[in-house]
Amino acid sequence: MSDGVQEKKWAFWIDRGGTFTDVVGKRPDGQLVTHKLLSDNPEHYRDAAVAGIRHLLGLASNAPITALQVECVKMGTTVATNALLERKGEPTLLVTTQGFRDALRIAYQNRPRLFDRRIVLPELLYAQVIEANERMGAHGELLQALDVDSLHKPLQEAFDAGLRSVAIVFMHGYRYTTHEAQAKELAEKIGFTQISTSHGTSPLMKFVSRGDTTVVDAYLSPILRRYVDLVAADMPSVPLYFMQSSGGLTDAHAFQGKDAILSGPAGGIVGMARTAQLAFANMASHEQVQVIGFDMGGTSTDVSHFAGTFEREFETQV
Template sequence: MWRFWIDVGGTFTDCLALSPTDEILERKTLSSGRIKGQARGVERDGDSIWIVDALRTSDVEDFWKDWSFDIVDEHGATTWSGKVLRSHPERGIQVTTADGDHEIAVGAGYELSSELEAPVVCIRQVLGLAMSVPVPEVDVRLGTTRGTNALLERKGARTALVTTQGFGDVLHIGSQERPHLFELSIRKSQPLCETEVEIEERIDTNGQVLKSPQAHRIREQLQQLLDDGIQSLAICFVNAFQNAEHELLVEKIARELGFSQISRSSEVAPAIKFVPRTQTTVLDAYLTPILQEYVERISRQLGNPRQFRMMTSAGGLIDARQFRGKDSILSGPAGGVIGYSQVAATAGFPESIGFDMGGTSTDVSRFGGELEIETET
């Protein structure tokens, strides 16, 4: 069975493959899944055009068939689009379009694109499989900064926090920590959740119910969130780590109403500290829909492999179907720590420092001889 280790960054995706005969192969591509090239030769063939590019000579025949083909200018803007009819390692790429009179200049830049995610493009390139050919059973281990970058760029799901009455501003208040302690003009970062809903409920520190929530009122409040276009719920009640009864009730009603993503603190982060528990739950609700959609798309394009695992922030691997937002923030960086620390140790350096500069973010880490697990960051 082929084995693949893949690191998906914000700009580039790196792939290391091991064949059943222990041959090692490498691939690197843009994380957008788009393939760039330059027309070194152009030949018209009726209503189609053959594009010759030395970068494509190692590709198997018809690998690019049915891919989209775009001519792009120096600013990256598309000036002409077509569809790949055929591709041949010697003759090039045959492209057709409704605009049969268009001429492509020698030296023009082009981009090939499809619906395939970058890891799948790498795997198909290594195996030499066109889109029409199913991918055989493979073992895939993947680390990604998709969650990290979605957080940095604020591109998560529309999220609402459902919490105990009187605590709706918990994320706005936070822990009172701030980077510039004596700054007179305090600038706080905005919470990831778009809105907050307070539920009339209360559980004491021993897990005893002090006030029970009203199901009909919860239903009304959650329905309003749905009507407002909220996609994801983060449920976090005071002392829910001792008794999850009220959180479970809200989750049940939310599922009945049709919320697709629900993160419950008593499941996501069953810990005593209310502020970090709320932050973790909201983060999970904010990122999980984005990541699950991404992982499911890769899995589907690979034919739902049985061995598909994701690197978590803790530096371990988890089944891709169980991968969620809270696991993703340091998925890519954690994989780097595991890798460079072992390489450094093999070279005789038990302690090491890692510096990984990507196209979107830069990761710096220190390995002091053994892995250290932090529960709060």
């Protein structure tokens, strides 16, 4: 505060793609400025988003970015999207109820292309499966208590083999969470650094959908966390927000793999919709804004449509 008037600061909006990063900055006087640079250029900078901010602020390559200069940074990114598409996520262990090791592979046995003679199954994201001797009934009855002792050995072996990320998905675990919590506690003691439980990640019915979401969270969250930490380290005092697949923003420290798959595309759709509404603000009240969006990046291309309101999908296949 200066003389009772809050000093204006910079604000930044960033689209961090797989090939290019676009930075839009709003100067304290309200003027918008932009900068475009390669997302990966390790000979010149550690991270493109931070380098772009420093460029617009006129800072040296190693100068700190502080809250005295910047009000906030809001970012959409395809880091998780591209890691999923290119299968570059964290090697993941799946721990599930005994007898259900192949449930996510079998899935719902849908045949979207009924007459194809050669069936190509989706590539699984987990590297290994451990079956836990446990079972809760659909109404919460204890059918088999979790055998923690028998689970310890295979978990330790997986850890010793180099796995650090684990997804825990038990039958009816979305509602009756005791066994998943016990397995998580054991994994923490062993040393796993990323532990995603189905009741904490996707507390919903449907074993396969819940399991897939939990696995993808365990698979992508470590990659995402490393990137978020990289950005935040260069501006620790600046409020940093990331776009989620839902089209809303979240604090950097709450940004999870399951919410980041469509982070970049969602930001593009929100921007497209707002731009269209402004462009067609003079349309007659009975007419509806209808726009097709085409967002082509270096790794993936996204097509969307907007017809006056956002349409929500609660299950998505990528």
